[in-house]
Amino acid sequence: MSEKPDFRELVGDDLTPEEELELARVDSLLRSVAGPATEVPSSLTTRVEQIGTATPIWTRRRVLAAVALAATLAALFFAAGRWLDRGFDARASFDMTPGKTVPDASGKIELGRRDESTGNWKMRLVVDGLPHLAGNDYYVLWLARDGEYAGACGTFNVNGRTTVDLTASYDLSEYDAWVITRVGEDSPWLLSAET
Amino acid sequence: MPAAMATAESDSRLIERVGRGDREAFEQLYKRFARPVFGMALRQLGDNGRAEDAAQETFAAVWRSARTYKAERGTASAWLYAVARHAIIDRARQKRENAAEAPDEADTRAGPVEQAEESWLTWRVHSALELLPERERVVIELAYWSGLSQTEIASYLDVPLGTVKTRTRTGLARLAGLLEEVKG
Numbered sequence: 001m002s003e004k005p006d007f008r009e010l011v012g013d014d015l016t017p018e019e020e021l022e023l024a025r026v027d028s029l030l031r032s033v034a035g036p037a038t039e040v041p042s043s044l045t046t047r048v049e050q051i052g053t054a055t056p057i058w059t060r061r062r063v064l065a066a067v068a069l070a071a072t073l074a075a076l077f078f079a080a081g082r083w084l085d086r087g088f089d090a091r092a093s094f095d096m097t098p099g100k101t102v103p104d105a106s107g108k109i110e111l112g113r114r115d116e117s118t119g120n121w122k123m124r125l126v127v128d129g130l131p132h133l134a135g136n137d138y139y140v141l142w143l144a145r146d147g148e149y150a151g152a153c154g155t156f157n158v159n160g161r162t163t164v165d166l167t168a169s170y171d172l173s174e175y176d177a178w179v180i181t182r183v184g185e186d187s188p189w190l191l192s193a194e195t
Numbered sequence: 196m197p198a199a200m201a202t203a204e205s206d207s208r209l210i211e212r213v214g215r216g217d218r219e220a221f222e223q224l225y226k227r228f229a230r231p232v233f234g235m236a237l238r239q240l241g242d243n244g245r246a247e248d249a250a251q252e253t254f255a256a257v258w259r260s261a262r263t264y265k266a267e268r269g270t271a272s273a274w275l276y277a278v279a280r281h282a283i284i285d286r287a288r289q290k291r292e293n294a295a296e297a298p299d300e301a302d303t304r305a306g307p308v309e310q311a312e313e314s315w316l317t318w319r320v321h322s323a324l325e326l327l328p329e330r331e332r333v334v335i336e337l338a339y340w341s342g343l344s345q346t347e348i349a350s351y352l353d354v355p356l357g358t359v360k361t362r363t364r365t366g367l368a369r370l371a372g373l374l375e376e377v378k379g
Contacts, residue, residue: 004339005338005339005344005345009344009345010338010345010360010363010364010367011363011364011367012360012364019368022368022371023364023367023368023371025371026367026370026371026374027367029316029320029374030320030335030339030370031339032316033313033316033317033320033321034234034238034317034340035336035339035340036230036231036234036321036324036336036340037230037233037234037237039230040229040230040233040250041233041243041247043247044229044233044247044250044251045225045229047247047251048225048229048250048251048254048255049222051221051251051254051255051258052216052218052221052258053218
């Protein structure tokens, strides 16, 4: 690089003191820094032009398509679930009798097929008229023998008419009743049915 | 100074528009800052290819993160400078990691603080130059960094000497406004 220019040659000598001071400051700055890049490579411009133009993975159209697909799948799963529900193959049904504390309650136990490989019975319990339990309280479905609780089949809570799927791995012939109680030793039998 | 403030607002608005995915604003921002960014990368990396990579990454980062820019936190120029420095430092770090063992030579460069100050000052000057009308910018760059006299510049540009002097003086005065906040 050649010599720096003469300040007076650049700005002339007809400046006011304020103007001269201001331009001298700029002159000093310009002398203190390296020169700018002579030019920007065209390849850089080409590369920068590509920024943001690549098709993003989640375009608006794709988002809408994904939402539609998700809705379709949800509907299919819902329909499949409903179809499988209908497919519950009740082999036996037991109507439950309400106890004194819940005279308007009703219940029914449907006994499905037994899985031979595991020995589990599929059961479906439909109850109505029991109050919803708050907090950590819940109902228990028992198998009873000689008036004593003998085997728990599962716990549940209700909200109006409620259907609960349960399994039991017991030999049902060894029991003589189904009983629903609230959790706790002092709970009366709320609903019961003979096996 | 009104000129400098107007420029800062203009840069801010451009970045805000970029943050909303405005391609046109992005192109304007590139035109305005391509030389300062590439120049800074070239000076600090000393290699055209790496400088180009760093400059590209700078503008990619601007495109990605412009929406995070908050005008109240600082000037647009300072934000862009920080983005560019980050990209350049990343490139420099990669260079160091890829390099073989460094030769045993005394490092005569300025310390980190001095380098940062010099880098910021250069950035401000170069960014301000980009805001000058082309005819004024050209005569100033030729005067300060090509070594040509005013007469030689007039000849080179094929314009009267008086025109060169007028453009130079007008350009310097305009730069004074743009660089008002830079302490000499």
